[in-house]
Amino acid sequence: MPAHEQPDGLPPELLNNDPDGFAWGVWHDRTPKLIAQIKDAHPYGPAQRETMDALWDEISTGRMQPLKSGAHDHDLWAAWGVEFFGKPWLDTPFLWSESYFYRRVLDAVDYFTPGPWRGLDPFEPMKAAELSDPTLETDLQALNELDLLPPAGQGQAKLLASLWGNRADLGFRIGKQSGSLHPETEGLISDHSAQLWRHLGPNAHVAIVADNAGRELLADLVLIDHLLEHHLAASVSLHLKPHPYYVSDATTADYATCLRRLSQTSGAATTIASRLKNAAAKGRLTIDTHDFYCAPWSFHQMPNDLAARIKTASLALLKGDLNYRRLVGDRTWPATTRFADVTDYFPSQVAALRTLKSDVVVGIDKETETKLDASSQEWRTDGIHGLIQQAAGSQYPKVHQPKDSCSLGSGVE
């Protein structure tokens, strides 16, 4: 057995404690900056500020603590965190701990606590700033020219816009220069888009598991409209986060805000917004969510009720880096591992649209990997490279089986 493999045949999970790993920079560089930004963003009182500072102390010098005892989901996290609480944050898995960090932020700002701060999205000012960026108006006006292309060309352009919209991720940009943006296909290191389109048609039901609000969600909405308008889907369900997460992840409130923003630009954008509202009114565009979308586990542990809903989709389109980590497992997979091999447990046909922002990647051919490794680019994490991957079907042998689905405790869907 190769040295990097675990006895169950899976490569090890990515942890936080590798100074050369991507997670190291997230904890040492981005996290303190993000905490400072959240404290700046709202007129929080001393208790919330002290709790935020204590969280940073705990991460940087202490051991991981459970949620405060009154939290509605205290027991759930207590069970989920049993092997991690009491350990230094750096000694825990990256996927698990980053998710828990965002839960602790909501705790610190009293997001779920009955009282005046309940329900205030700590990341809202950062999301709002993106929607009022003056360059956004020019980008939305460009939709008018797109209308002049033949439908297939429009579709491909909108698919790529939805992919590259994932570059505009607020959490990821903290502490980074905004890298030079590649036009369209430059930077695309794996492209199964032709295969992806083959799953679509007049009777298709598409589930889009969204990632970020702002520019990315706007691009997703434009793509959804295209699918519905051009008979590439009979219906679309848009899966959003049940509460704020990973800074810019889209919630229902963000969806409503983005639709409003679309309708504020005259021409094609307004037309798209009104068609989408119409599709929502007719039930062709539905919104879905599940607490599991903010759980710290990979999709191998997707609860049965969510899996049953996803299973009705002809194609599930998973957006972004975090959904990709959860789909393939946040592990040290060789980059040449087949995408189909690590995703065939998923309840439906699945495609990933992801800008690479963290270490894990699969489905890259050897030649491309060698070329990228030889370049001076940090191609796995620089937020510039992207992929569109789709498993051709289940003709490959299963590499691993889904684990038991996770329990979300009582009171959850």
Ligand SMILES: O=P(O)(O)OC[C@H]1O[C@](O)(CO)[C@@H](O)[C@@H]1O
């Ligand atoms: O918004 P996305 O594309 O899911 O990216 C989130 C990524 O950003 C990070 O949080 C880094 O800041 C990654 O750990 C994470 O996978």
